[in-house]
Amino acid sequence: MPMLYPIPLDAWDGALPSAESAIATDALEAGHVLFLPNLRFELSEAEVAYLNPRPSSASADPARAVIAVHELRALMGRFAASTRALLTALLPAYKIGLHQAETTIRPVDASRRKTDTRLHVDSFPRQPSNGKRILRVFSNINSDGRALVWKVGEPFEAVAQRYWNDLRPPLPGERGLLATIRMTNGVRSRYDHYMLKLNDALGHDPHYQRQFESTTREFPAGSTWVCFTDQVSHAAVGEAHQLEQTFWVDVGVLRHQESAPLRVLESLAGRKLA
Ligand code: CO
Numbered sequence: 464m465p466m467l468y469p470i471p472l473d474a475w476d477g478a479l480p481s482a483e484s485a486i487a488t489d490a491l492e493a494g495h496v497l498f499l500p501n502l503r504f505e506l507s508e509a510e511v512a513y514l515n516p517r518p519s520s521a522s523a524d525p526a527r528a529v530i531a532v533h534e535l536r537a538l539m540g541r542f543a544a545s546t547r548a549l550l551t552a553l554l555p556a557y558k559i560g561l562h563q564a565e566t567t568i569r570p571v572d573a574s575r576r577k578t579d580t581r582l583h584v585d586s587f588p589r590q591p592s593n594g595k596r597i598l599r600v601f602s603n604i605n606s607d608g609r610a611l612v613w614k615v616g617e618p619f620e621a622v623a624q625r626y627w628n629d630l631r632p633p634l635p636g637e638r639g640l641l642a643t644i645r646m647t648n649g650v651r652s653r654y655d656h657y658m659l660k661l662n663d664a665l666g667h668d669p670h671y672q673r674q675f676e677s678t679t680r681e682f683p684a685g686s687t688w689v690c691f692t693d694q695v696s697h698a699a700v701g702e703a704h705q706l707e708q709t710f711w712v713d714v715g716v717l718r719h720q721e722s723a724p725l726r727v728l729e730s731l732a733g734r735k736l737a
Pocket of ligand 1: 579697
């Protein structure tokens with residue numbers, strides 16, 4: 464089961480001895496969550512006020528709304544830069560294969576997809592990964608001290624083996640058609656097809672979902688955590704303010720390529736999938 468691997472860093476641009484970053488990278492690739500209990504993402508008073516509007520001061524004032532959007536952009540830009548600095552110290556082995564993607568703040572600008580509350584591994588229906596890993600950095604920015612809770616499931620290999628025989632292969636022409644009608648941004652790889660089917664199988668298995676009802680991990684307010692969300696099956700319990708930064712990681716820079724979901728599914732399929 465995914466464990467929390469604690470790292471005592473308390474500054475976003477802090478340094479880590481290389482022996483420690485190697486051990487942390489191994490823990491991450493083994494499907495654990497790097498947990499930084501002392502790494503708080505600081506918010507200004509204005510940002511806290513914006514995220515916690517008093518019921519009477521709703522955003523009826525258009526000038527205030529414009530300022531808020533501006534502040535929100537600045538906040539997300541700061542988080543993007545901070546997480547980039549953090550991963551440079553934490554995962555130096557990934558340097559040439561690490562690509563920064565979206566910054567998100569929840570629940571403000573993204574309606575939580577229904578699947579997020581069910582156990583799943585991350586996989587994007589519209590944006591094929593072509594086998595790249597999805598690495599995410601999260602910060603709990605609740606001002607009221609509320610912890611963020613995740614349910615976590617079995618290791619990826621176990622989930623993949625359990626459902627592999629139920630996953631239907633892509634139909635002839637299916638992946639090309641999805642790209643032509645712009646349902647996907649480029650042609651979906653076989654790997655992406657199987658990852659989405661795996662999530663369908665997992666999400667629609669109430670018995671499996673119930674099994675992990677009490678297997679939870681808590682992330683207190685003011686903490687930060689990093690994990691391969693394409694590998695660690697997870698589900699959000701309840702709502703809380705959190706910042707999320709997504710990175711793509713090339714499989715080629717991993718210390719243990721065989722742990723990548725791409726390699727796990729390829730060994731089940733007996734062929735290349737991306
Ligand atoms: Co997710």
